[in-house]
Amino acid sequence: MENKPIPTHVGIIMDGNGRWAKAHGVPRVMGHNAGMQAMKKIVKASSKLGVKYLTVYAFSTENWKRSVEEVSGIFNLIVKYVNSELEELDENNVHINIFGDYSMLPDASVKAIDKMVGRLADNNGLIFNIALNYGGRDEVVRSVKEIAAEIAAGKRAADDITEDDISAHLWSGSAHFDVPDADLIIRTAGDLRISNFLLWQSAYSELAFTDTLWPDFTEEEYASILENFGGRERRFGGRNEETK
Numbered sequence: 001m002e003n004k005p006i007p008t009h010v011g012i013i014m015d016g017n018g019r020w021a022k023a024h025g026v027p028r029v030m031g032h033n034a035g036m037q038a039m040k041k042i043v044k045a046s047s048k049l050g051v052k053y054l055t056v057y058a059f060s061t062e063n064w065k066r067s068v069e070e071v072s073g074i075f076n077l078i079v080k081y082v083n084s085e086l087e088e089l090d091e092n093n094v095h096i097n098i099f100g101d102y103s104m105l106p107d108a109s110v111k112a113i114d115k116m117v118g119r120l121a122d123n124n125g126l127i128f129n130i131a132l133n134y135g136g137r138d139e140v141v142r143s144v145k146e147i148a149a150e151i152a153a154g155k156r157a158a159d160d161i162t163e164d165d166i167s168a169h170l171w172s173g174s175a176h177f178d179v180p181d182a183d184l185i186i187r188t189a190g191d192l193r194i195s196n197f198l199l200w201q202s203a204y205s206e207l208a209f210t211d212t213l214w215p216d217f218t219e220e221e222y223a224s225i226l227e228n229f230g231g232r233e234r235r236f237g238g239r240n241e242e243t244k
Contacts, residue, residue, distance in 0.1 A: 004230025007183035009053035011198050016189030016213030029073030034215035036077055040085060045219040047092060047126045049226055053179050054128050057197045061135035075109045082112040086119060093125030099171035100134030129179060136199030143169035172201055184229050188214045206232055
């Protein structure tokens with residue numbers, strides 16, 4: 001990957017845990033457990049490859065529609081992840097942000113997340129954003145509500161609102177965690193959509209899709225996708241010099 005640009009911010013839709021479990025004849029929660037193992041590897045690979053920000057789609061606002069057993073299993077895995085990985089994350093200088101309102105999760109999960117975020121708060125290595133109880137549309141609505149409250153308080157005028165103002169009040173924005181827009185969005189498991197993930201922040205993101213189920217996603221495939229990104233020409237709505 002020498003001399004090729006590395007995406008500063010990578011977003012990943014970690015899809016295919018359920019299909020992996022079905023293919024292996026195990027409960028769906030075992031697929032999520034396998035997915036967690038894959039996530040651990042990609043976090044390490046991101047630091048190694050030079051990615052500065054990694055955002056993963058862990059649990060969407062729509063995932064509450066799944067079975068109680070599956071949702072409970074996912075939340076239990078959060079506690080397991082914190083207990084097993086916190087020391088190593090700290091040793092590797094990883095900083096964690098949560099995109100989404102996780103206060104609705106079970107108390108054990110909330111306490112585990114609070115413990116993890118607090119422990120890693122001063123780290124300045126890889127910025128690892130976990131989108132949890134997150135939805136892109138919900139995020140924009142929250143941003144608008146925060147701005148509306150400022151207008152109601154007389155702190156700003158409605159006519160003065162800009163795109164930068166809306167961006168600032170997203171979970172990724174300067175009013176919260178100050179994370180740049182995504183350069184690259186990766187989705188595993190074959191579906192060709194972004195499913196309400198980083199809708200505003202992905203306006204000019206490059207997209208990469210793979211048929212690989214998330215638990216089978218390897219550091220090598222990840223590195224290959226990043227290398228492919230390095231060969232793309234990003235024009236952000238403009239034209240390159242040859243076509244001007």
